Amino acid sequence: MILFKILWNEIKKEFSNTWSYRWQWVGEFISLSVFFFFLSMLTHKAEAGIAYCVWFYSVLIIGDISGKVALEMRTGTFEQIYLSSTSIPILFLSKAITAVFRALLIMVILILFFWFFGYVNFSFFKLNIIYVILLLTPSLFGISLFVGGLTILLKDTGWLINIINNGFLFLSGIFLPLDSFPSNFQRISLLIPTTQAIKVLNLDQIFIEDCIIMLVVNFFYFGFGILCFFVFEKKAKMKGILGHY
Amino acid sequence: MERVNIINVSKKFGGVSLFCRANFSFYAGEIIGLSGNNGAGKTTFIKLLCGLIYPDSGQISVNGIDIKKNRTRCMRDVGVLLEGSRSLYWRLSAMQNFIYFAGLKSVFGKGAFTRAEKALQCFDLWDVRNSKVETFSFGMKQRLSLACSVSHSPSIILLDEPTSGLDAISAKMLENYIILLANENRTIVLASHDHKMIERVSTRRLIIDNGIISDTF
Numbered sequence: 298m299i300l301f302k303i304l305w306n307e308i309k310k311e312f313s314n315t316w317s318y319r320w321q322w323v324g325e326f327i328s329l330s331v332f333f334f335f336l337s338m339l340t341h342k343a344e345a346g347i348a349y350c351v352w353f354y355s356v357l358i359i360g361d362i363s364g365k366v367a368l369e370m371r372t373g374t375f376e377q378i379y380l381s382s383t384s385i386p387i388l389f390l391s392k393a394i395t396a397v398f399r400a401l402l403i404m405v406i407l408i409l410f411f412w413f414f415g416y417v418n419f420s421f422f423k424l425n426i427i428y429v430i431l432l433l434t435p436s437l438f439g440i441s442l443f444v445g446g447l448t449i450l451l452k453d454t455g456w457l458i459n460i461i462n463n464g465f466l467f468l469s470g471i472f473l474p475l476d477s478f479p480s481n482f483q484r485i486s487l488l489i490p491t492t493q494a495i496k497v498l499n500l501d502q503i504f505i506e507d508c509i510i511m512l513v514v515n516f517f518y519f520g521f522g523i524l525c526f527f528v529f530e531k532k533a534k535m536k537g538i539l540g541h542y
Numbered sequence: 543m544e545r546v547n548i549i550n551v552s553k554k555f556g557g558v559s560l561f562c563r564a565n566f567s568f569y570a571g572e573i574i575g576l577s578g579n580n581g582a583g584k585t586t587f588i589k590l591l592c593g594l595i596y597p598d599s600g601q602i603s604v605n606g607i608d609i610k611k612n613r614t615r616c617m618r619d620v621g622v623l624l625e626g627s628r629s630l631y632w633r634l635s636a637m638q639n640f641i642y643f644a645g646l647k648s649v650f651g652k653g654a655f656t657r658a659e660k661a662l663q664c665f666d667l668w669d670v671r672n673s674k675v676e677t678f679s680f681g682m683k684q685r686l687s688l689a690c691s692v693s694h695s696p697s698i699i700l701l702d703e704p705t706s707g708l709d710a711i712s713a714k715m716l717e718n719y720i721i722l723l724a725n726e727n728r729t730i731v732l733a734s735h736d737h738k739m740i741e742r743v744s745t746r747r748l749i750i751d752n753g754i755i756s757d758t759f
Contacts, residue, residue, distance in 0.1 A: 299648065302645070302648075302650045302651075303645065303648070306641075306642060306645030306646070306650065307645075309642075310631070310634070310638070310642045313633075313634055313638060314631055314633055314634060317633035317634075318633075372628065372631075372632070373625055373628025373629055374628070374629060374630070374631060376594055376624060376629070377629050377643065377646070378646070379593070379594055379613075380592060380594070380617060380620070380622050380646075380691075381614075381617060381646035381647060382614050382615070382617040382618045382646070382647050382648050382694075383614060383646060383648070384614060531596070534593075534594065534595055534596040535595075535596050535598075537553075537555060537586065537589065537594075537595040539594050539595070540594070540624075
C-alpha cells in the first residue's frame, strides 16, 4: 500500500510538472505523425509505420527519463529526491510509468487521427503489439537507468541519447531488412531490444521461442541498467557531484 | 540522547583535504552553529550528514543507523534545507510542492494536508498556497523550502544558509522558529555566514578552517 502511495505521489507530480511543458507533447505528436505518414502511406507498408511507433515509444521513454534527470539537476530539485525516504529506482519507476503513459497516449491519438481520416484500419495493429510493449518496457527502463545514472556522473549525455536513438532507428530493421546488413551489423542488431520487438511484431504467429529470446534480452538490459545505476550513483556521491549540472 | 555520530570522517576534494578524521556527536535539543569562510566546507559537511556525499573514510550514523548502509531509514528522521529557492518545483503551487515533498518522506493523505495547512500558515504562505512558486519572491521560496523540509517532523534538521536572501523580519521569524524546533527536542545543524545569528541562536559552535573543525561550546 505504501509503495502504491509513493508511486502515485511521484506520478501525480510528474504529470502536473510535465503538463506545464505540454507544447513538447504537441511537438512529439507532430513529428511522429509526419514520419508515420511517410513510412506507412508512401511505402504502402503498414508494418513500417508500426515499427516506427515501436522505435518512437522506445526513444521517448529513454529520452524522457534521462532528460528529466538532467532537468532536475539543472533546476536543483534532484538532490531533494535523494533526501527522500524512498528507494531511488522506485522513484525512477514512477517517472518511467509517466513516460510510458505519455508515449502510449500520443500513439493512441495518432492512430485514432489517421483512422478518422481513413488512412489506417485497425487490422494493421495486431495483438502482437501488446506482447511487444509488455516485453520491451523492462529493457527500456534498464537502459533509462543506465543513461540516467551516467547523466548523474557525466551531466551531459545528449551524445549518448543520439547514438542510442540512431542505433535503434537504423539497426532495428525499421528501414532496411536485417538480412541486408553485413554479418557484424546483424549480430549487433540482434542485441538491440527494439530489433527483437519488431521481429516479434512482424510475425503472423508468436512462437514461445521468440518470446523467450525477447524476454532474456530485455531482462538482461533491465538488470544491467539497475546495476550500472547504483555504480554510477556511488561514484557521484564519492565525488560529491550529485546535484551538480 | 545522541542523534548524530560522526566517527573518523575524512573527505578530500581534488587532493585538498576538507576534513581529516573528524569525530563529533550531536545531541537532542542542540542547535549546532557551523561557521567558516567560503569554501571551508560547510555545505559539504551538511551533505555528508545527509548522505548526499559519501566520506572517503569513516562512518556517519543517524539515530544509531549508518547513513551509507540505510539511507532510506535515516531520511525518515532527517529534514534538510539546501539552496532553498532551487529545491522546489517552480511550475507547481506551494500546496502541490508541500504535498509532494511530504509524500517523499512517506507522509500521505489527510495527514499531509493537515501538516500543509499548519506549516503554510506558520510560514505566512497560506494565502498564496495555490499560486505557482515561479510567482514567489526569493524569501517566500526560502520559507516554503523550509516548510517542505520539516514536513515529516524530523528529529534532526540540517539547514544550509537558511537566512540567505531573507529580509530582517523574515530572518527573525526563522530564528524564532529554529529555537522553537530545538525546544521540541530536535537537533538542528545550522550552517551560515551570519556569525551574529549563529551566536544568538546556537547552543554549540563548530568552526571549519583549513580542514580542521574546532568545537566551541
